[in-house]
Amino acid sequence: MRRLTLLAVLVVAALGVSTMVPAQPKVAEVLIGSVLPLTGNFASLGQQYLWASQTVEDIVNNDYDIQVPLGPGKGFPGLGGAPIKFIVRDDQSRGEQARTIVEQLISVNKVHWINGEGTSGITSLIQPVVESAGLPLSCHPCASPTLTEKRLKWFFRTGPNDKTMVASVFSFLKEWPERGGPRDLKTIALFTCDNLFCQDNRKVATDLAPKAGFKIVLDLTTKTGATTLASEVQRLQAANADVLFAVQYPAETVVFENDSKRAGYMPKVIATSNGAYSDETWLQAQKKTNGAAGWLGRDPTAIDLVHDRPAWKKVNEVYKKYSRGQNMGELAMREITGLLWMADVINRAKSVDPAALQKAANDTNMSPEQLIIDYKGIKFENGQNVLATGVVTQVGWDGEKHTLWPWDLAARANFKPIFPSPSWQERDSKPKPGN
């Protein structure tokens, strides 16, 4: 009988053990592989993304009274307080280098998530590597629609894509006459650089411009890294379009500005999509010349209104610790929003197992109150946040961006649009906010 009892106890114990959930190995730290263009052509972008990741690492690992995901408390509560660690690698703005780095991050560093590369062109090159490895990959400031149209299982983007953002610009231009804007804007010239991001913008604009009632009179694609754009400006001047839709990076934008000034070229409206318009350094420099006054462009948030959010202010203070005092630009805001979402996903997954992370990412339903940016929330379809929004802003004579569209936000911003775009003489003669 004693032997039978012992056997029964052993059987019950064995059954008990077999039905127990296997214990998760304790996670010492959550490793995020971050591949960024810290040197090379896109270094100024990479630098902002680096500061963004340092900001998020600080917020997650330390106890901040900020109403954003993982703001209060230290580390991930869902992982027993494990901290986050970004392993940052520079790809020198080169695609093949980025691929090699990503392979190393996955196989050598054993990261749990890849974030990067910050530019759409190079991100499209690393997507297949990460997809075949079965790890989550995110690029929040990447705006090329193609990145999420491939229906990849492991790619996520919280930011809006170019279809959303360029559509905002054309919606504004279309609706503007009904809201007291000019009625004589009929023609448009497209002036874009030659990489994936610029060309995606060009394609979207080519599609949307006629629908918004514009005739495309010139479509110029320029070489990235151009030392002169004088002849391009000559052609723009000859085409004499009412609206110039420009998608150029900061260095080329400066060349364009100088060549335009020398030629005395100024269209009635300059509309932009990202590039220099998103670059905080370029915007700050324009305050000394009035160079950007009247330029309008797309943004993912109402830049002038977002400052009122208490969470934005607090996050910005953390960001400034790393950015040598520079405020968050819209690119940094998009990146930080995305990285905080990633932290929330990891915390909800309570695991660094890729499948659990993927499920938690797909299950996301984040409300706008948790964000530092004006998205309507975060919710995914095929890796794209369908609640990301587009806003149209314009740089005023104060050198700051002001919201023009959507109309409800524009009413709150209460800004009178500058039209027509001021001549170079007027820019020179007006007081400059940066001086």
Next chain:
Amino acid sequence: MTELAQAVVNGLQMGFLYALVAVGLTIIWGLMEMINFAHGEFLMLGMFGAWWLSAGFHLDPLLAIVPIALAMYLFGMLVYQQLMRRVQGGDPFTQIFATIGLLFLLQNAVVAGFTSDYRFVNDTFLQKLGGVRLTLLGVTFAVPLLLAAGLALLLFLALYLLIERTEFGLALQATSEDRDAARLVGIRPQRMFAVAWGVGAALVAIAGAILVNFFSVYPQVGLQFTVLAYAIVALGGFGSILGTLLAALLVGVIQSVTVVYLPPAFKDAFVFASYLLIGLFRPQGLFGRF
């Protein structure tokens, strides 16, 4: 017709800026036959120097030319003595890798020290003339670029006189042609090479101080000019100062005229196609001596 004339004028104006960038390379590569892939980084250092003196001491880039040229002259000599002298006698590939290493060292040192931000020099003398234009027969001339062109011409003239009309220049040429023979007549080749590197670095840094009036300043800015500078020196003919000037003007005009009639993507393609074409008939370049 006016459109073409305007494109030619635009091209000539840019050509003078290209000539400024290429002139330092004419000395180091064209005359002394040493390879320097860090040439663009010397330009970048000149631009950063001009930005720093402007932002920190409110010194106009045109005035900053003097201290920048002096500093870069010393830097060029230092690079020769500490790096290039050691690899000079070896395989040409050693020079290539040494200067590529120098390129990355300088570029990344500037990234580490100043970050990758774009920087802008504002309110300079040339920028204040930015909106001033002269119009002749319907063709517009930009005054700042005309002044820059004048400066470029002055520099070329000074360099031409230095190389062709002074004992120092003749010694430099003699060293370039036959180092041993030069040594026999009392010339110290190592000193000549060091001075050539100093002069080359100073010239391209002067170009940088002028370019900050027209371009933004960032650590990678040199690269886009380096490739053009190499094409210009090869097109003009190794060792020919006049050839470099004319080749730079030709490159500027080709770029400019191409874009008026064809998509901008062909801009540089036509520059290098013209180099290949000239190379078929005159491998030594337009005015090459060798």
